[in-house]
Amino acid sequence: MSATDFDSKTKAFLEWFKALPGSTFHEHIEITDFRERNAGRGIVALQDIPAESVLFTVPRSSILSSETSELKEKLPEIFQETAMEVDDKPQQDPWSTLIIVMMYEYFKGSESKWKPYIDVLPSSFETPMFWSDAELDELQASATRSKVGKASAEEMFQDKVLPVIRANQHLFPTSQTYNDDDLIQLAHRMGSTIMSYSFDFQNEDEEDEDETEEWVEEREAKSTMGMVPMADILNADAEYNAHVNYGDDALTVTALRTIKAGEEIFNYYGPHPNSELLRRYGYVTPKHSRYDVVELPWTLVEESVAASLGLSSEQLDKAREYLDSDELEETFVLERETEEPNPDGTLTGSARFSEIPEDLRDQLKSLLKAVRKAILSSVVDKRKRDEIQHNILIRALDALASRYPTSISEDERILSGSDISERRRAAVTVRLGEKRLIQEAKNYLLGLVSDAAGADESSAPTKKARRSD
Numbered sequence: 001m002s003a004t005d006f007d008s009k010t011k012a013f014l015e016w017f018k019a020l021p022g023s024t025f026h027e028h029i030e031i032t033d034f035r036e037r038n039a040g041r042g043i044v045a046l047q048d049i050p051a052e053s054v055l056f057t058v059p060r061s062s063i064l065s066s067e068t069s070e071l072k073e074k075l076p077e078i079f080q081e082t083a084m085e086v087d088d089k090p091q092q093d094p095w096s097t098l099i100i101v102m103m104y105e106y107f108k109g110s111e112s113k114w115k116p117y118i119d120v121l122p123s124s125f126e127t128p129m130f131w132s133d134a135e136l137d138e139l140q141a142s143a144t145r146s147k148v149g150k151a152s153a154e155e156m157f158q159d160k161v162l163p164v165i166r167a168n169q170h171l172f173p174t175s176q177t178y179n180d181d182d183l184i185q186l187a188h189r190m191g192s193t194i195m196s197y198s199f200d201f202q203n204e205d206e207e208d209e210d211e212t213e214e215w216v217e218e219r220e221a222k223s224t225m226g227m228v229p230m231a232d233i234l235n236a237d238a239e240y241n242a243h244v245n246y247g248d249d250a251l252t253v254t255a256l257r258t259i260k261a262g263e264e265i266f267n268y269y270g271p272h273p274n275s276e277l278l279r280r281y282g283y284v285t286p287k288h289s290r291y292d293v294v295e296l297p298w299t300l301v302e303e304s305v306a307a308s309l310g311l312s313s314e315q316l317d318k319a320r321e322y323l324d325s326d327e328l329e330e331t332f333v334l335e336r337e338t339e340e341p342n343p344d345g346t347l348t349g350s351a352r353f354s355e356i357p358e359d360l361r362d363q364l365k366s367l368l369k370a371v372r373k374a375i376l377s378s379v380v381d382k383r384k385r386d387e388i389q390h391n392i393l394i395r396a397l398d399a400l401a402s403r404y405p406t407s408i409s410e411d412e413r414i415l416s417g418s419d420i421s422e423r424r425r426a427a428v429t430v431r432l433g434e435k436r437l438i439q440e441a442k443n444y445l446l447g448l449v450s451d452a453a454g455a456d457e458s459s460a461p462t463k464k465a466r467r468s469d
């Protein structure tokens with residue numbers, strides 16, 4: 001899109017927003033073009049803004065949702081979940097209804113009350129949902145690769161979205177010029193917009209109960225999702241300076257601390273690892289790497305148990321019989337210990353790996369117990385058992401690291417190059433973050449092993465002392 005088109009859309013949107021009854025927009029903020037750093041639009045302060053200032057106010061009536069769209073009156077059956085069940089039609093959910101609502105408003109074109117807002121919503125995305133296989137390959141062994149969910153999204157569009165549109169052509173008149181593939185593409189566009197732009201509203205009672213979480217955007221089955229004009233122009237980071245407050249009639253966005261002239265105003269999407277930021281929002285940032293996670297598959301731990309104890313696959317199977325397979329976790333999430341952001345949105349302290357997840361420890365202990373029952377009856381000293389467990393986990397982490405074809409230093413070198421596409425940079429950042437975390441977890445375990453060895457040495461009687469016994 002040319003700079004002029006982009007700017008005129010921004011201008012039309014801002015004028016539309018300011019004209020909404022009940023809206024406000026601080027005179028010292030501005031919508032800015034951040035496309036040079038692949039961040040679309042954002043909002044910056046033009047002058048210093050004191051903490052607690054209201055930056056802008058969004059009237060609830062301007063939120064685009066299943067509640068506010070006139071489609072609710074025109075097609076009430078898709079909003080009544082029980083009725084859908086009775087009719088034996090596919091059960092709609094907050095996602096599918098909001099996609100249908102957005103497609104309805106989109107097809108209305110200039111007749112839609114939200115047209116200037118819809119014009120500033122994205123038409124293309126950087127999320128892995130839209131990557132080629134070669135681009136996805138750059139994620140290497142990252143679990144993100146299996147979470148893209150393109151096929152299941154398309155299945156949902158086929159089951160829940162297309163039938164509603166095709167059966168109600170009078171409500172979606174221009175949709176007739178779209179073939180099914182075009183409609184699927186449009187549903188993808190709306191679905192991805194919801195994924196990266198929508199807000200989640202708890203009902204008022206829930207908000208009172210849990211005020212600390214109300215501003216974290218989340219999507220759960222029972223949530224009421226909505227598109228909030230202007231609030232979703234804010235970019236976000238792990239250190240942020242603005243906060244969305246949910247009032248009865250309006251949402252207000254306030255400054256959490258003094259915002260200096262020229263600073264960007266940042267919202268907070270939550271303590272997401274870069275892999276999740278990429279999956280949901282299509283970008284990564286250095287500050288989110290503290291929240292990085294890595295998934296350790298249980299199969300790697302089992303293989304490590306077998307290799308460490310010299311078990312054949314039959315022996316491992318025999319041990320498994322002592323465990324309830326339904327109770328076994330398939331993967332374990334490793335993450336760092338990190339403090340929550342301060343109330344003013346700043347971060348203090350560093351994140352560090354400090355604990356093997358308890359469920360992983362317990363499951364490993366159960367397997368080792370089963371091995372002892374099934375094969376080896378010898379009882380090992382408790383301290384030795386800890387050492388065995390730590391070494392098993394170290395071996396499993398090595399196996400996990402070896403699933404990524406490149407090393408940490410190779411990835412660092414790739415990232416330091418200037419000729420790298422944005423998608424590759426994002427993928428390498430995600431996989432590098434995971435490798436660093438694996439390395440940290442391994443170092444943590446090596447530390448435990450060497451501490452235990454040190455303790456053994458200091459408590460063991462010396463040869464001389466033994467002789468004098």
Ligand SMILES: C[S@@+](CC[C@H](N)C(=O)[O-])C[C@H]1O[C@@H](n2cnc3c(N)ncnc32)[C@H](O)[C@@H]1O
Nearest residue numbers: 038039040041196197232233234235236281283
């Ligand atoms: C709610 S929108 C924010 C406004 C958006 N920049 C726009 O132009 O409409 C969320 C999207 O903004 C972009 N975004 C948000 N924070 C970002 C950041 N810190 N760096 C780069 N892109 C960011 C991502 O594309 C994300 O999917």
